[in-house]
Amino acid sequence: MEPVPGWGTLPRMLRDRAAIAPDAPVVADGEVTVTAQTLRDQAASVARALIALGVQPGDRVAVWAPNTWKWVVTAFGIWDTGAIIVPLSTRGKGIESEDLLRRTGAKALFVHEGFLGVSQLSMLAEAAQGPGDDHPFHGLPDLRDVILLDGAGQGVGVRSWTDFVSRADSVHRTEAERRALTVRPEDLFEILCTSGTTGTPKGVALTGEQILRAYWDWSEVVGLHEGDRYPVISPFAHGFGINAGIIACVARLATILPIAVFDPDGALGLIEKERLSILAGPPNLFARLLSDPELPGRDLTSLRVAIVGAAAVPTELVRAMRQRLGTERVVNAYGLIEGSVVTMTRPGDPAEVVASTAGRPMPGVRLRITSDDGRPLPPGERGEVHVGGYGVMRGYWDASGTPSAGVDEEGWLHSGDIGVLDERGNLTIVDRKKDMxxxxxxxxxxxxxxxxxxxxxxxxxxxxxxxxxxxxxxxxxxxxxxxxxxxxxxxxxxxxxxxxxxxxxxxxxxxxxxxxxxxxxxxxxxxxxxxxxxxxxxxxxx
Structure with a gap:
């Protein structure tokens, strides 16, 4: 496994990529193409504008928008300031989004107003008691600024994208560059939302260093490299979308194709038209492609890798993906927001292994199966999956602004999933201890x-x-x-x-x-x- 370059932080990774391959297209969104150098420049402008609004290192900045090129630029701009990104799901409604904004104390919010005909600001105003005297929402006193990535809106603290970016002129480039280069590897950089048996959504606190390593290794197993064209169907608000999509692609100089609304019926045409080389999705997506009567007449020679996720996959489906779709590699994996990438199948694994297991632990990841009393179990016996190593979260974010524990005294994350290891170390998830x-x-x-x-x-x-x-x-x-x-x-x-x-x-x-x-x-x-x-x-x- 090729070691991750010594970037340590997202700002340093972006600067290295822009220096090595400034013209590499890292985002292709319809008519908009963003190169590595353009991404660095536009992210710096976003960072300067955020600094002008008073955003400090460690502040939380939320993004509530579909997958677009502006989402990518905004994310790297947030990271350049040393702030922590809080992605909100576009499927989320007012009471869900208000809760996460309040509990993370988000200082600014980027929103795509009117996505799919829905007013996000109206939903949020209903849940957060409308405008305050000097801030957008009475029930969110920490939230001082709302920036519209697209769409129109008005009110206290609500700014258009053009107005927001113009504020960059009030902050010198050297100040923004100093801020970006003082971000430390151990600093938190994202809070991803998850839920559990308590029913209360929780924010998982992660550092840039651990996610860079996890998804550099993930990319190597997948075979993601410079020049690949990779449609990111999973929302950027999801851990897979932001980490295995945005971060992995920029780190490897692959091209992200952000998919705001995915149409499964148009997937064959998308692969052919855009010359896609990597596709990630649930097994039923690939089964749908294989059953499409137009498949024999389509040119899918660009498609090299299929990623099916941690789901049960029929062995015959894996064989058909290799034979009829022509994929060189079909990858299954297991991970969770709290533990990053845990296991993956490897190149050369037979179809039976890809179909029935989530593969073997990644380098630097510890894995054990335990009984109800915490006793490690041998291969072949079912028990709870415990995860250790660099990828385990720093904790759950709480109202005090400090991540809470979430792992045991020995550093093991108790996943709540029930699994079994075979003699080769391949993990199979057989049940969910959590009621998910x-x-x-x-x-x-x-x-x-x-x-x-x-x-x-x-x-x-x-x-x-x-x-x-x-x-x-x-x-x-x-x-x-x-x-x-x-x-x-x-x-x-x-x-x-x-x-x-x-x-x-x-x-x-x-x-x-x-x-x-x-x-x-x-x-x-x-x-x-x-x-x-x-x-x-x-x-x-x-």
């Missing part, structure tokens, strides 16, 4: 969805279970109990959820009940709820 399920590639947590549902004024109690879905893998079904003297109708609850929740969290069905079944210790009995599903109309398979 995956909707179309997005992690969904019943406890979080339940907490959101219970913010509905007429819902007293809520429970959520995952139900198989042929298209998305799994979807949420909700069981709700009305508050006294109120009424609930399924359609109204789902409409409310669509307004206030990310689309992948919205329950497919909502069942109104007089009470939820409970276990002997008083907890909601989800086993009993699942047993009732087969009798409900609309259950998959009926």
């Amino acid at each position: 399920f995956i909707v179309g590639g997005f992690n969904a947590y019943p406890a979080e969805i339940e907490n959101l549902l219970q913010r509905h004024p007429a819902i007293g109690h809520a429970a959520v279970v995952a139900v198989p879905d042929q298209t998305l893998g799994e979807v949420a079904w909700g069981f709700v109990v009305p508050r006294p003297n109120t009424g609930l109708v399924e359609g109204e609850v789902i409409a409310w959820a669509r307004q206030h929740m990310s689309n992948y969290k919205v329950p497919r069905r909502v069942i109104v009940m007089s009470e939820l079944p409970t276990t002997a210790n008083g907890k909601t009995d989800k086993t009993a709820l699942r047993a009732q599903l087969s009798a409900l109309p609309g259950q998959p398979g009926q």
